[in-house]
Amino acid sequence: MQVSRSSLSLEQAPPISVPFRFFITAPIFGLLAALLLLVYGPEILISRWAPATLALTHLITLGFLGMIMCGAMMQMLPVLAGSPVPRVKPVATAVHGLLTIGTLALAAGFLSGITGLFHLALSTLGLGFLIFIIAISVALIRIRTPNATIHGMRLAIASLATTVILGLTIGAGFSGMTSLSQLIPLTDIHLGWGILGWIGILVIGVAYQVVPMFQLTPEYPQRLTGSLSWVLFAALVIWAPLYLAWGSGQLPKWVPDTWILLPTIGYTLFAGSTLWLQHKRRRRVSDITLLFWRTGMILIAACLLLWLTSLTPAAKNQPAIPLLLGIWLLFGIAASVTNGMLYKIVPFLAWFHLQNRQVALMSMGKVKVPNMKELMPDRLTQRQLYAHLATLFLLTLAPFWPNPFSYLAGLGLGVSCALLLLNILQATRRYQQVNQELSDFESSR
Numbered sequence: 353m354q355v356s357r358s359s360l361s362l363e364q365a366p367p368i369s370v371p372f373r374f375f376i377t378a379p380i381f382g383l384l385a386a387l388l389l390l391v392y393g394p395e396i397l398i399s400r401w402a403p404a405t406l407a408l409t410h411l412i413t414l415g416f417l418g419m420i421m422c423g424a425m426m427q428m429l430p431v432l433a434g435s436p437v438p439r440v441k442p443v444a445t446a447v448h449g450l451l452t453i454g455t456l457a458l459a460a461g462f463l464s465g466i467t468g469l470f471h472l473a474l475s476t477l478g479l480g481f482l483i484f485i486i487a488i489s490v491a492l493i494r495i496r497t498p499n500a501t502i503h504g505m506r507l508a509i510a511s512l513a514t515t516v517i518l519g520l521t522i523g524a525g526f527s528g529m530t531s532l533s534q535l536i537p538l539t540d541i542h543l544g545w546g547i548l549g550w551i552g553i554l555v556i557g558v559a560y561q562v563v564p565m566f567q568l569t570p571e572y573p574q575r576l577t578g579s580l581s582w583v584l585f586a587a588l589v590i591w592a593p594l595y596l597a598w599g600s601g602q603l604p605k606w607v608p609d610t611w612i613l614l615p616t617i618g619y620t621l622f623a624g625s626t627l628w629l630q631h632k633r634r635r636r637v638s639d640i641t642l643l644f645w646r647t648g649m650i651l652i653a654a655c656l657l658l659w660l661t662s663l664t665p666a667a668k669n670q671p672a673i674p675l676l677l678g679i680w681l682l683f684g685i686a687a688s689v690t691n692g693m694l695y696k697i698v699p700f701l702a703w704f705h706l707q708n709r710q711v712a713l714m715s716m717g718k719v720k721v722p723n724m725k726e727l728m729p730d731r732l733t734q735r736q737l738y739a740h741l742a743t744l745f746l747l748t749l750a751p752f753w754p755n756p757f758s759y760l761a762g763l764g765l766g767v768s769c770a771l772l773l774l775n776i777l778q779a780t781r782r783y784q785q786v787n788q789e790l791s792d793f794e795s796s797r
């Protein structure tokens with residue numbers, strides 16, 4: 353399954369501005385999340401249901417993670433699978449614009465309770481995701497011989513559609529547009545599909561391809577790649593009605609809670625395999641992406657233990673535990689893995705586009721194309737890794753001692769996202785400089 357450089361098809365790839373606009377927007381949403389933590393402080397960490405907590409959650413899930421995942425999918429499908437997203441430029445412009453407006457409006461709606469902001473959020477997010485899901489589905493359906501990554505992407509898109517439909521439904525209920533009888537169970541099902549389906553299955557599918565390719569590890573075992581994503585998806589399909597049956601008093605809570613252990617164990621298996629493959633990698637040079645991924649994989653196992661703890665009677669009246677679970681899932685695992693991936697995808701794409709243009713122009717020896725490490729130097733990414741890890745530590749303490757740790761975590765998140773933004777901007781600037789040199793060479797011939 354490993355993709356060699358020669359099997360990557362650049363002719364199909366969209367212009368670099370398509371994914372980069374999503375990648376640059378993501379840390380800006382991270383900065384907004386940091387600002388929210390600094391302004392609201394301990395209030396954000398008292399309960400899952402506080403309006404500021406819901407705003408913060410969506411700045412991270414839609415603004416940070418969603419932007420990176422949407423941008424990466426638009427780029428990866430043509431490059432890795434040779435299947436371009438139809439009308440990618442207008443699609444990217446529409447999706448990026450609608451999701452940006454929608455996420456800002458949703459966060460503002462949660463904070464202010466103004467119904468008009470919810471109307472704006474639900475219509476823009478609904479339309480933005482509709483366009484994204486249709487465009488990506490067309491590209492996914494066109495692939496004749498899908499591998500495990502493509503199957504993972506298909507299941508992740510189905511999970512995203514489910515998450516969005518549930519999000520729109522509870523959003524309408526939350527803002528009083530409709531009345532909903534099962535708001536809490538529906539919210540838990542929404543977040544279950546969002547985190548374990550959309551984010552989790554996409555990360556697994558993409559890992560099958562990018563971990564061996566970028567981290568120089570052996571391939572994932574076929575037994576895992578052939579079945580894991582399907583098992584996880586099927587487990588979620590069965591869990592949702594079990595959870596609703598609990599919500600309407602037809603089943604005791606331990607039934608859906610025990611069932612959800614199945615996908616959780618599946619994720620832990622995936623984490624164990626990834627750590628094992630990383631341990632067996634061919635070149636043992638230090639690698640920042642690998643350290644981001646290792647952090648995420650270790651926290652998957654930690655989340656399984658925390659989830660089991662949360663089921664004990666002693667944890668019943670401890671609101672810090674679900675908060676910590678959310679922090680580890682969204683920041684510790686999902687943000688670590690996507691942040692780490694950006695440090696491969698961004699320099700790789702910049703180098704790939706420049707190198708292909710250099711070959712096409714036959715300008716070798718005249719214009720030097722920087723390599724990936726020159727485009728994204730280790731000293732810059734390492735600095736941001738330390739800021740990210742410090743933030744994770746502070747966020748872990750914050751649910752137990754909201755004052756002062758929520759403020760300190762806000763500060764850490766601000767520094768980490770600012771450094772991430774600067775690192776991406778500096779690689780973009782370097783790309784633009786060399787691209788300009790290539791244009792100058794072209795016009796001087």
Ligand code: HEM
Nearest residue numbers: 400406409413477516519520522523526535539543546547
């Ligand atoms: C159209 C997009 C979306 C809309 C309109 C939306 C709307 C909502 C609403 C209204 C709630 C609060 C429900 C309540 O308080 O009862 C909620 C909760 C939540 N949503 Fe979304 N959502 C969307 C997308 C997503 C995505 C893609 C994720 C990804 C994981 C996500 C993750 C969550 C989580 C984790 C919670 C629970 C927050 C908490 O417990 O503090 N949402 N969503």
